[in-house]
Structures are given as structure tokens and as C-alpha cells.
Amino acid sequence: MHGLNEYEPIVGAQVIDELRLLADKTKGWTVQNVNSTAVGGGVAEILNRMVPLLQELGVKASWDVIKGGEQFFKVTKKFHNALHGKLEDLKPEDFTTFLETSEMNNKTMELKGDILMIHDPQPIALIQRKDTQKSKWAWRCHIDVSNPDPKVWNFLRPFIDRYDASVFSAPAFSQELPIRQFLIPPSIDPLSDKNKELPLNTIQEVLQKYQLDPEKPIVTQISRFDYLKDPLGVIDAFEMVQRYVDCQLVLAGGTATDDPESVEVLEKTNARASANADIHVLAIPSGSDIEINALQRASSVIVQKSLKEGFGLTVTEALWKGKPLVASAVGGITLQVAHRYSGLLCHSIEGAAYAIKQLLQNSEYAKKLGENGREHVRQNFLLTRHLRDYLLLFLSFFHEGDIIHLN
Ligand code: UDP
Secondary structure (H helix, E strand, O other), rough: OOOHHHHHHHHHHHHHHHHHHHHHHHOOOOOEEOOOOOOOOHHHHHHHHHHHHHHHHEEEEEEEEEOOOOHHHHHHHHHHHHHOOOOOOHHHHHHHHHHHHHHHHHHHHHHHEEEEEEOOOOOHHHHHHHHHHOEEEEEEEOOOOOOOHHHHHHHHHHOOOOOOOOEEOOHHHHOOOOOOEEOOOOOEOOOOOOOOOOOOHHHHHHHOOOOOOOOOOOEHHHHHHHOOHOOOHHHHHHHHHOOOOOOOOOOOOOOOOOOHHHHHHEEEEEHHHHHOOOEEEEEEEOHHHHHHHHHHHHEEEEEEEOOOOOOOHHHHHHHHHOEEEEEEEEOHEEEHHHHHHHHHHHHHHOHHHHHHHHHHHHHHHHHHHHHHHHHHHHHOOOOHHHHHHHHHHHHHHHOOOOOOOOO
């Protein structure tokens, strides 16, 4: 694990000093995070790094995961899709399942904190214990809820309304709510295995392991196998590009324990890709961070053709590596990519194909976009900025309306 001082060469001494000043005010506070999976997906990715650094700053931060059976996670996946605006066939018994599992977690989960950070809808009903805890409660929503299915949103609203504050990733996701709202975009850790610099031979070994041709340009999308990440759309776009440029496609990803749909999506992707020898569908076990890092670094172009996206950490990771990026103009991706400045935004399969081809054929332009993207991430989406925002959030709970002196 890296200490805070190691971030100084990347972000500057001032950023680290400011964090220490803020942390002086929150020393010894207990902050418990609760989500629904320890591995897979962006939330787990962030908590893995955020919690130890908060601890280093003197905050007693912890992280717990709720329990749930297959049926519960089927329902919460439907909720997730519906909150993203996808039409889902929701039955009355789905809501019953959600409430029953919530009840079980309410009975068994130990809650301890000056502040409780509850991530996403799965554990949202823990708020029913608000009266028994003296804590301040934050609902940290990582989903793009700009256009939610009202059936699910209205079901969740009585829970949300009881929190002391909500936190969304982007201004477009904020909602009319009777509680305070904070806008805090996520972040990546530049020193983690996922993002640190890698020696060339590590990258070569990974290419060899997955039988990728080091001489042929690689177009990559890293994502959980999820319909909302549109792996089949990526294949369609790639095959259009292939008519003009000899290149290979990597679709690499795993499954998340709270996503029962992923096996089916992986199977469909494999079936669609099987006739094309230049498409490599790689099922990568969770925790293979160096491999993901190496695949991103070996790529000529990185794609994120999501149909919906909360924030898109894979986009941040690609930009930080200075990679030319083609990404859908959805959700938090638009916070990260300024079209034709730090990447290319697309709105369709044809648009994605056109952009990928353009970047493969114009390496100078591609390089410039990558450099701009890296600087944008340095300024806005590294873990140190995220830590600062969380410390300010914690302080705001106990200093509503006050001026806080940091010296
Ligand atoms: N990721 C990974 N292995 C995979 C697929 C994804 O480590 O097989 C990581 C990816 O590098 C990123 C995170 O999981 O850090 C995904 O976050 P993102 O916000 O892009 O999407 P989410 O999965 O949360 O919808």
C-alpha cells in the first residue's frame, strides 16, 4: 500500500498539505462504508484505495458488504438497469425480495460510525435503523439517475429522503430531494497496480499470455460483461474499422458477484466473436489488475461504448495512461472527455467506428488527445481530489453553515 507522501510527485506538495490540514479536523472520526460487493465494478475499486488512505489520515474508516442471495442480486440488477433508464419487467415480488433481504441485513449488520456512507441502492434500506444510531447518513449514488424508471425511483425515495445527505457523481444526475446534495466525481489511484507505470516486459508477457500480436494495433474495451457496456456494439464498430485497418480487438472483463446477468452477456459476446480470429474475448478473473493495466497500455485505441454509464472509471484509467479514447457521450463520460480535445465522443456504432479509424490512421492526433486527457485526469480525477472532497463532506455534516478554519 502506498502512503500519502508518495502522491506528492504526481499532484504536488500543496495538494498533500491541504489534505493533512483537513484531516486534522476529522481525526478519530469513525466512517463506515457499506456496499454490495467486495470485488468487481467501480465502487469496490475505489473503496479498496480510499479506505486505507483515510485511515492514514487518521479517520477510522471501514468497509462492510451486505449479504444477499441470487434472487436479491437479480432484483438489484433490475433496479440498477431501471435507474439507468432501461425498461425492466419488475414484478411485485421483486420489491418483496428486496425488502426481505434488506430486513435480514438490518438485523445482522453491525453499524458503527460517526458517519455512514451507504453506496448505491442495494444497502439503501439500512437507513431504517437511523433512529437507533447517532450517525450522520450519506447515500452515495454512483449511478446515472438522470432519467430513472419512476417505479424504482419512487420505491427508493422514502429511503433516500431519510438520509442526511446524498452524493452524486455529476451535476446531471442530481434530483429534486428534500436532503442536501453533494456532487463528487469518483477517482482513480495513480499508484495502484491498475494504473502504475509498467515495465515493457510485463506488457509483452501479458500480450503473449493472451496470444495477442504485438505488431498489430490493438483496440480495447475493458468492462464487466454487461449489456449496458454494449460489447456487441463494440464488435460491430470494430468490424467496420477492420475493413480499412488491419487491427485486433480485445474485449476484456470479468463478472461481478452482484451481477447475475454477466455470464449470459459473456456467452453472447463469445458467440458473436467466434468467427473473427482478430477478436479476443478475455474473461479475466477479478484482481488481475496488472493484466488490465498491461492491456490498456498495449492498446492503440481504448473504447468505452457504454449505453449508460455512472462515471466510467475505465475511461479515467485510459486517459491517465495517455491513451487515445473513443467513448459514448453518456453519463459521467462527458465530464471526462472534451470532444476532440481529450478524446472522441460518439453516439452510434457508425460514429464509434469512424472515430476509431481516425485515431488508428492519425497517430499524431491520437497522441495529442491522449496527452490532454492525462492532464485533465491529473487535475480532476485522482484519488487525492476525491479524498479532499470526502473530508469536506464529513466536515460539512458537523459544521453546517460554519466557516471552517484550516490552521
Ligand atoms: N475492471 C476490472 N476487471 C474487469 C472489468 C473491470 O478490474 O474485468 C475494473 C475497471 O478497470 C474499472 C472498474 O472495474 O476500474 C469498472 O468501473 P467503471 O466505472 O468503468 O464501471 P462499473 O463496472 O462500475 O459499471
